[in-house]
Amino acid sequence: MKTGLFYGSTLGAAKGVAELIAKEIEVDIYEVSNGIDDVSKYDTLILGTNTWGYGELQDDWQGVIDAFKEFDFTGKKVAIYSTGDQESYSDTFVDAIGILAEVVEKNGGVIVGYTSCDGYNFSESKALRDGEFIGLAIDDNNQSNLTDERVKKWVEKLKGEF
């Protein structure tokens, strides 16, 4: 069965990452502004968001987060990415990964696709656990030259973990 990729993007970067992922692995892509009912159809999920406000979820995700909290993620493997800006938002860099992961884990799901935080420069992030990101951090504002490579590497890892 395919993986369901659900993303919300304000300026287009998280959407661009979804499109890069789709080149590397078979996914059904959903924009969360159209609803998230189909989340329950998938055993493997990729969730994409930006981090906005000050350490908040992307706006469309905010609109569906209450419904998202109602899903039972037991038996599901979930990978999460967030776009962000490590220079301007060094204290809340890609916090949205941590926000979504908390819901998934509370509701029985397993987070896969941890990545190293080597090569980034920030102060704090809710996406960190034991020195690693619990998802993929993409910074198109400051490191757009690394985006393709980071996505490819991550998807290869996911293929082994899904």
Ligand SMILES: Cc1cc2nc3c(=O)[nH]c(=O)nc-3n(C[C@H](O)[C@H](O)[C@H](O)COP(=O)(O)O)c2cc1C
């Ligand atoms: C008003 C505003 C608030 C932001 N807050 C954060 C933040 O708290 N943490 C972070 O890592 N990035 C933050 N960013 C950076 C965005 O996440 C970044 O520009 C991202 O690439 C946007 O993704 P999108 O193009 O998919 O909307 C913020 C950007 C704006 C404009």
